[in-house]
Amino acid sequence: MRPTTKELLKKLEEKYAAIDQDLDTHLEGLLYSEPITYWDYIKTDALLSLQIQRTELPDEMIFIMYHQVNELLFKMILWEIEQIANCEEITASLFTEKLMRVSRYFDMLTSSFTIMREGMDREQYLKFRMTLTPASGFQSAQYRLIEFASTDLINLIDARFRDTIDRDTPFEHAFNHLYWQAAGKDYSTGKKSYLLSSFEERYKQEFIDFTEKYNTTNLFAKFKLLPKEVKEDPKLKKAMRHYDYTVNITWVMAHYNAAKYYISGNNPDKELEATGGSDWVKYMHPKYQRRIFFPELWSEEELKNWGTDL
């Protein structure tokens, strides 16, 4: 039942008294304040003023907006994961519920690539992408935050160097062996591409602070802390596996196929060069990256065949 006006006034009085405020002044202020509108609340004007092209090619606008939509959804994903991280006594149902929300966002991003695959004119893309050099979606910081918030750092280390790293390894060393370093680093000389070094210059400290927070509260760490019977909950296990597969196989392949289509027009003989200058064809495929958030939830056979049948 809705509270009466009298009850509401009493509650308001208590609320404002608690912060040494006079209720009457606030009530009088209501007489003069403007009613809220949709556009003020959603900040529509500000939001719609953020799409600035670098060329006159109309489909560049699609490219910008598509990435912005992705960034907004990444923010929603991080928001949900943070709630799991902050929850001290999480139940199987809440964990599952939040995880499925996150998965649905990622499913949406994955299926959006089927729209985007032919969502822009390829000829235009090949022109405007040159003006974006050397930037790349590789430099999406939120994408990296989602990875850090999803699993223990060790599972994001390049598979070739995993044996040399454990929980006591200095962060700097671990960071330099994250799987995505392979996109911009020459391991024989240690030299990093501009794509990678500029990204690190801008975000490295943020990443360090973030990984500290998520060291013990990332999704996998939280899952492992659950009581045995909760961890065995079939719905939760299924949700965990679904999330892992969606982010690390389905999304990656959908993105890879879109990239391949735009850059080479699916012509296998064509040189596939990326704006960020990475050896991306090799590095982006799940069978090379072997990025698996929750390895203990997959069988040996499944791990062995990760991404190999795609």
Ligand code: HEM
């Ligand atoms: C039609 C749209 C897209 C095309 C054609 C495309 C193309 C590419 C290409 C060619 C690369 C290779 C890296 C490089 O440039 O050196 C790449 C990398 C990357 N892109 Fe995209 N991309 C698209 C959309 C997106 C979106 C929406 C995101 C979301 C932020 C994204 C995130 C990434 C990431 C994270 C990488 C690094 C790969 C990895 O670490 O797995 N891309 N993309």
